[in-house]
Amino acid sequence: MSSLTIYRRELSSYFSQPTAYAIIVIFLFLSLGLTFSFGNFMRVGDSSLEWTFFFWQPWVFMLLAPAVGMKLWADEQRTGTIELLGTFPVSTWSAILGKFLAAATVWFVAIALTFPIVITVNYLGDPDNGAILSGYIGAFLVCCTFLAITMLVSACTRDQVVCLIVSVAICVLMVLCGYDDFTRELAKAVSPGFVEGIVSIGVWDHFRSLNRGLFRLQDFIWFGSIITVCLLGTSAILSAKRA
Amino acid sequence: MIEVVKLTKQFGSKLAVDHLSFSVKKGEVLGFLGPNGAGKSTTMRMVTGFIPPTSGDAKVCGISIVDQPNQAKQKIGYLPESAPLYQDMTVIGFLKFCAAIRGLTGSAKNEAVEKAIETCFLQSVARQSIDTLSKGYRHRTCLAQALLHDPEVLILDEPTDGLDPNQKHEVRQLIKRLGETKAILFSTHILEEVEASCSRAVIVDRGRIVADGTPAELIAQSGSGSLTDLFRKVTTRDTEPTAEAAA
Numbered sequence: 412m413s414s415l416t417i418y419r420r421e422l423s424s425y426f427s428q429p430t431a432y433a434i435i436v437i438f439l440f441l442s443l444g445l446t447f448s449f450g451n452f453m454r455v456g457d458s459s460l461e462w463t464f465f466f467w468q469p470w471v472f473m474l475l476a477p478a479v480g481m482k483l484w485a486d487e488q489r490t491g492t493i494e495l496l497g498t499f500p501v502s503t504w505s506a507i508l509g510k511f512l513a514a515a516t517v518w519f520v521a522i523a524l525t526f527p528i529v530i531t532v533n534y535l536g537d538p539d540n541g542a543i544l545s546g547y548i549g550a551f552l553v554c555c556t557f558l559a560i561t562m563l564v565s566a567c568t569r570d571q572v573v574c575l576i577v578s579v580a581i582c583v584l585m586v587l588c589g590y591d592d593f594t595r596e597l598a599k600a601v602s603p604g605f606v607e608g609i610v611s612i613g614v615w616d617h618f619r620s621l622n623r624g625l626f627r628l629q630d631f632i633w634f635g636s637i638i639t640v641c642l643l644g645t646s647a648i649l650s651a652k653r654a
Numbered sequence: 655m656i657e658v659v660k661l662t663k664q665f666g667s668k669l670a671v672d673h674l675s676f677s678v679k680k681g682e683v684l685g686f687l688g689p690n691g692a693g694k695s696t697t698m699r700m701v702t703g704f705i706p707p708t709s710g711d712a713k714v715c716g717i718s719i720v721d722q723p724n725q726a727k728q729k730i731g732y733l734p735e736s737a738p739l740y741q742d743m744t745v746i747g748f749l750k751f752c753a754a755i756r757g758l759t760g761s762a763k764n765e766a767v768e769k770a771i772e773t774c775f776l777q778s779v780a781r782q783s784i785d786t787l788s789k790g791y792r793h794r795t796c797l798a799q800a801l802l803h804d805p806e807v808l809i810l811d812e813p814t815d816g817l818d819p820n821q822k823h824e825v826r827q828l829i830k831r832l833g834e835t836k837a838i839l840f841s842t843h844i845l846e847e848v849e850a851s852c853s854r855a856v857i858v859d860r861g862r863i864v865a866d867g868t869p870a871e872l873i874a875q876s877g878s879g880s881l882t883d884l885f886r887k888v889t890t891r892d893t894e895p896t897a898e899a900a901a
Binding site for chain 1: 702741
């Protein structure tokens with residue numbers, strides 16, 4: 412109940428300010444722009460969207476997802492409203508959940524607004540819509556993972572800029588680790604076991620299988636556990652900061 | 655109504671609040687005095703459940719803030735020191751949010767919000783965005799938030815700080831009026847305020863109570879008929895070398 416109240420407040424705060432609109436517009440320009448330029452959408456003639464569209468999503472998310480999440484706790488701590496929230500009869504956990512879901516909703520809207528590309532491929536070809544849906548689920552999960560990381564970072568600082576920079580750095584690392592070109596270069600320098608370790612913290616392994624329409628339990632567990640650990644960590648940091 | 659028992663808070667090696675005990679009964683307004691850094695805000699933050707005490711307990715209407723924080727928090731209305739607000743909301747939107755989070759719904763919520771707006775004289779700015787408000791209005795908006803659920807206990811951290819003389823007067827009158835039916839704990843630097851609206855006052859210094867009594871008793875205690883003299887006598891000035899610094 413109180414989660415829902417906080418969720419509503421956060422969501423209306425995103426949409427009563429330019430934040431959500433700016434990010435959604437930039438996201439749409441970037442993701443569809445990349446699809447048509449570097450993705451060679453028109454020339455490749457592939458209706459699956461795997462390489463032309465979904466491939467670009469983590470690259471865009473790693474820069475933009477933290478922009479949505481950075482204010483979640485940093486702003487509360489800077490303005491002192493965390494003291495209000497901490498003295499309302501609500502648990503920290505329900506506040507965390509409400510805030511996280513509000514940020515995730517902004518991204519859900521943003522991702523859903525890329526629907527014209529789905530209509531386009533359906534008009535031009537005969538794609539596997541199941542695989543496209545699974546690609547969307549994958550993209551949303553990557554985004555939620557990045558949001559959870561940003562939330563954890565924002566609990567540590569009252570400065571939104573610091574939060575943005577640190578979260579983007581972590582997300583960039585997660586995108587680069589596991590990206591083929593990067594791991595190939597890395598493999599020349601270090602042992603295969605180390606490379607495997609690096610790949611395992613990257614998002615590609617899990618995103619790519621969803622992208623192909625594969626529902627593997629391990630991918631959901633990977634995304635789910637990172638999100639859960641980050642949210643639990645947020646709760647721990649917030650409690651520790653007050654003590 | 656408020657029962658503070660040996661409340662202690664330690665930040666690292668610094669003892670901010672040192673086995674503080676006091677109580678506030680219904681119908682009583684307790685003024686909480688002390689120099690900056692004496693542990694007033696820390697005590698209030700512990701009583702309201704924002705920070706956990708290192709040891710000791712505070713009971714609000716018999717409910718322990720340590721053991722049953724959510725039940726105890728429902729009984730408390732709290733105005734934090736800097737009167738923090740969500741800048742992106744309107745006054746009415748903010749109050750509705752606070753009422754909803756306190757579990758009020760439907761017409762009860764709207765009535766509570768309207769009553770709080772009326773009590774704190776916010777009618778003229780109710781639909782205005784909070785970031786456009788002057789300091790006085792912000793302060794009163796945050797005070798309105800504390801009154802929404804008609805709490806039995808009010809904890810106000812420097813409720814008149816930054817207000818103009820008219821507003822100060824209004825808030826003091828409000829505190830006095832509310833104090834008839836509630837238990838109020840409020841902190842202040844302004845000693846006249848104690849005489850104006852408190853039924854009892856304690857002076858805190860370095861986390862300990864150094865004087866306690868009705869305003870009249872405290873004035874008698876001072877010997878010179880001035881609260882200021884007593885305040886200066888019993889508290890440590892930050893210009894004085896402290897025992898730790900000397901060692």
